[in-house]
Amino acid sequence: MKFSNLIKRISLIYIFVLTACTLPTPPVPTEIATVQLPTATAAVGQLAGTDWSLVSYGNIGSETTLVPNSHIILRFGQQGGVSGNAGCNSFGGNYQESNGTIQFSQVITTLMACLPEEVMQQEHDFLGALNQAASFEISNGNLQIRDAANQYVLNFVPYNAEAMTPSAAVTATATLTPSATATLTPSATSASTGSTQPDYLDDRSTATGLINSYFNAINRHEYLRAYSYWRDPAGSNGSFDNFQAGYETTTHVDVTFGQIGGDAGAGQMYYSVPAILTAQTSDGQTQSYAACYILHLSQPGFQEPPFTGLSIERGKATTLAIGADSNSALTTACSGPDYPSGNPITPAPITNTSDISKTNYLDDRSDPILVLSSLFNAINRQEYARAYGYWDQATGASDLPSYTDFKNGYANTKTVAFVAGEVFADAGAGQRYYSVPVVITAQLNNGTQQTFTGCYVLHLSVPSIQATPPFRPLAIRSANISQVPNTTDTSLIMPQTCNP
Structure with missing residues (x-):
């Protein structure tokens, strides 16, 4: 079979209808078909390109x-x-x-x-x-x-x-049963980087990941992204314009976490996050606050689209006097009926980006590889509304299958693993496009394996220029996926899968 016939363009990852070996090929949206895929830029070194x-x-x-x-x-x-x-x-x-x-x-x-x-x-x-x-x-x-x-x-x-x-x-x-595998690119793990433009972090996997992402957005002046981390942004903070104006003189915020607590019931998870916030202002002043955030996640496996990830339910912050004992303030930051401390979670939850198995929860859009890792983690956990949500719903939505069809397409899939190749980025007019070559292996319920190769294209409008709610995070715009024999030397195919 010629390579040109091997790869068939599809606009969806609806590939694991595994009762047969053929893949559905829905039509490609016009605006997706005309996306200019990025090309590699030269790297310095003796080995690059060899x-x-x-x-x-x-x-x-x-x-x-x-x-x-x-x-x-x-x-x-x-x-x-x-x-x-x-x-x-x-x-x-x-x-x-x-x-x-x-x-x-x-x-x-x-x-x-x-x-x-x-x-x-x-x-x-x-x-x-x-x-x-x-x-x-x-x-x-x-x-x-x-x-x-x-x-x-x-x-x-x-x-x-x-x-x-x-x-x-x-x-x-x-x-072999696929284990947690993903090729990861570096991403920020803390909002407290000390730089004026910290690495991009958009992580709703854990309580620490969400709060770090919130202040990462503040520190990068991506206020609509920060606004979007609230479960009810307008109800909690008023209009977006008022929210943005509240940070007009804030240049940087550092976060120190206290003892994080959690409670679960009736399909709902709540987290209590005490923190000391150290804010620097444009006039050179520094002010510290004792804060408490209550986070909320509805059981992902029970949700229907649109999926709602871990979000800030409510929050409060109290100004600390100069010289105040921050450790003492942390112990009492979350208290009272509206801000309970919850049952202590030890150690503090930290996002594990290298594990996409069903035993881990990964909901991270910090970079293209992490979006795909989160997608396959959702599939492995049978959280299909979350998996569906990683696709760009704002463009080409009419070409997505219904959620029911999407979910049913994974009925015979037990686990999924993937390997990603080199990511190529293309930027222009406030838009970012990323193409990611992949090899996907699916373990079926009957014990057999299927192998796929192809290319994902992801899209992000530059967060700092997004100004009208809702915020549009990094999402999958299209996919070009085909099944190959399990014995295929995919290293020969992968470098070519993202060619336009």
Whole structure:
């Protein structure tokens, strides 16, 4: 099958109608079809844009050659991403190089098992060596990657696609239950960065994530985003104009959390978040406040669209006198019938962005990878209204299936995992577009596995210029997804899936 016929453009992720192997192909909205997909920008470094084939590995002087008919491919992207095939599974992650040093991070793989067993051991050794990599050298056109002790080496030659014939000796014979896998890009974990423009954080996964995101928006002067974190913005704060005017002289707010509490009942979750707020104003003054926020989340598995994430139900702040004991103020910040302290949650909830399994809750739109991680986390948790909500409802909504059809499309899906390739960004006229190549593996209720490759396009209107409620967060605009055989070397396809 020609590659051009392999990828069929669809506008939805309605791909896991798993009673058959074909994918529905609803029409593409005109405005989505004409989106100019971003192109890569050149990166500085010897390795950017190069592809390599592993020929041997092991202790220097006693390297082992590859299992016959197996291939390990390593691809360095233009913007710090790395991908390839480890002999059985495709992998993706990040890398940094400088003056002959190299470090790989957040390397994750798909979840197939292959025969012979030597291929799996070889893959394990290779991926372990990547994690220990410390230096590299290109000599006579070949690449060596070594560990910090200069004892273990990976030897590569330039990749030659024509020489990579399909392997009859390596076959996928079993599947593994997908675990929490996602390629993550750096995102902020605290509102207290101390910089005038902290990293973008839009996280409703946890109580700390939400409050940090709220003040991250204030510190970035993205007031409509901050306004949107309230469950009833107008009821709690009045009009958006009044809310924005209230922060006119605020330049930065630092947050210190106290003991967070929680209570649950009748499908509802409430969190009590005591905090000390240290605000800096445009005239150089500093003022501290003892604050308490009550957060509310309706059980995500019971919600119907539109989904409402963790939100601020109400809040209060009391000015602290200069020299006041902030620790004492934290212990009493949440008190009384309207602001109960709740049952202590220990340790304090911190968002885990690396786990998309059903045991974790991830609702994070800080970057494109985290949106996709949250999407698949919602599917794994069977929170379909939340999954549906990650699609851009403001544009092309008529081409989305009904929520009922969307939900029913996952009836036979047990778990989903994915690997993302290098993300490309395109900006213009206050709009941001991101294209993300992916490999998706779905474990079905009957124990079988399906593999998909494709490209997601996500969109965000620059938050600082959004001025009319409601706020439009980073969302999925379109997807171009096709099923491939489980034995496909997806590292060969992934770099091309986001081509216009």
